[in-house]
Amino acid sequence: MLLGSSSSVSHFYAEESCHRSHGGGAMCRTCCSLIFLTVLLSLQLAEMSEIPNWYCIPTPTYSANSTFSHNLQPALASVVANASITSFYDATVGNSSEKAIAMGQCRGDLDGEACQVCLSDAATQITQRCPVNRVAMLFLQGCILHHHDANFTLPQIFVNITQSRNELIPDPQRFRPILTSFFDKQIASAIINPSGRLFWGDKFRYTRNLTIYGTVQCVQYLSPNRCKICLDIVVDLMLKRVANTQAAVAYHNFECVLRYDTVPFFIPQLPHKISPSSAVATNCSPPALSNKVGSPFHRNLMALLSYLIVHAPTSGFYNDSVGLGSSQVYGQALCRGDIPDDVCWECTAQASTKIQELCPSSRRAIVWLDRCQLRYSDENVAGVLDVYNKACQPAAENASDPTSFDHNLGILISNLTSLATQSSVNRLFATGVSVLAESKRIYALVQCMRDISADQCALCLQNASSDIVGCSNGKQGGRILRGSCSLAFGVHPFFLGDPTLLLYQHKH
Secondary structure, three states: EEEEEHHHHHHHHHHHHHHHEEEEEEEEHHHHHHHHHHHHOOOOOOOOOOEEOEOOOOOOOOOOOHHHHHHHHHHHHHHHHHHHHEEEEEEEEEOOHOOEEEEEEOOOOHHHHHHHHHHHHHHHHHHHHHHEEEEEEOOOOOHHHHHHHHOOOOOOOOOOEEOOOOHHHHHHHHHHHHHHHHHHHHHHHHHOOOOOEEEEEEEEEOOEEEEEEEEEEOOOOOHHHHHHHHHHHHHHHHHHOOOOOOEEEEEEEOEEEEEEEOOOOOOOOOOOOHHHHHHEEEEEEEEOHHHHOOOHHHHHHHHHHHHHHHHHHHEEEEEEEEOOOHHOEEEEEEEEOOOOHHHHHHHHHHHHHHHHHHHHOOOEEEEEEEOEEEEEOOOOOOOOOOOOOEEEEEOOOOOOOHHHHHHHHHHHHHHHHHHHHHOOOOEEEEEEEHHHHHHHHEEEEEOOOOOOOHHHHHHHHHHHHHHHHHOOOOOOOOEEOOOOOEEEOOOOOOOOOOEEEEOOOOOO
């Protein structure tokens, strides 16, 4: 068996099950589900063994112009075209020994277009990496693609598997019933999920500084009742083996899986439409036919947005690109430096929704929310200083002495700019309070995109601060926004935690 380069996540049973004999028919689906669930929903933890990104079974093989080859290509194309509707599809083309069978499934939280992008990429890669193999499997971060012929046989017996991270959860006796109740609610939501995907994800705050994220998912061909039975078994399995750790995954028969972790790893559910007032500002390029729903650019955009949502909370900043040529799209997400990862996660998801609502066909767009900003472009924006995308949002309350307020604010912003750019520890972010006479305070925050240099950050913040007088227009609060930086200020506390700087000033 030819094995591709590996990515951390799985277990020995996943590899072994694909080349033992026995079974067929429905068992084929079970093996595909095994690989899918193992790769997509298992924990990416250092102590777990690794499995390859692809499997090419050496025999049997096929030639480029064979009947099997002509059957395989439309089978793969059918999976790519149809799996985006429900996140799962299997296709059979041909008859007897030359029959080609293909199956694809996406992670349950992915948008249909993001699913299609993943499976399209998988179809290209599987034919490149396994060009003559009748049996092949390929795994990407968001999807699994598998093809084989009519003679492929699979195992009859699958074992329960649990995996966990070494770190123990605080107070496990208290944690277990809370986790059980959490997953019971998840299961109830998954089996009535309107999408029909038998998937649900959510979170809960366990301690002040510890949020637990969790998902449940069943393979697509299970009925809701069978899905619930399977997941109930997995909950019991988890409680017996791994529910005293900070992160774990458990499977039953590789038809259902649950996972929890202390970091976000899926796209949050947004049950309610976001109100227009939640968007601080947006800047959209004119609508373009090349970014209509279903176009290559739009499909790449949807995939990119899903990556930004999942990855930005880990450090508070993430940039990436998807696609090639004229359909390639670049993107960035930045969360305010004082917020926890769960707030960043939800804000980035809200920003993704808002940018689609307000810039539905734009090839370049940026949205600023109160606690995060997100942008995408058809040009590479990484490391590029952007002071041209701009917005201003003054507060409603007038300053009693605008000249004095603006002067003291300017001093505070200048000091915060120096703090944000002088030390890598601050990550181009700083907060401060200016203490004035008569117990008055000015609160301020500055931040830059983390892919620009400290010098570029200073230039951006200087550009933004030059708009303080024009933007605030006598108000004692507001936000001044740029593509590469932002500053915010007011007379009431609005950021979390202790300020980076406490500055005592005399009233001007």
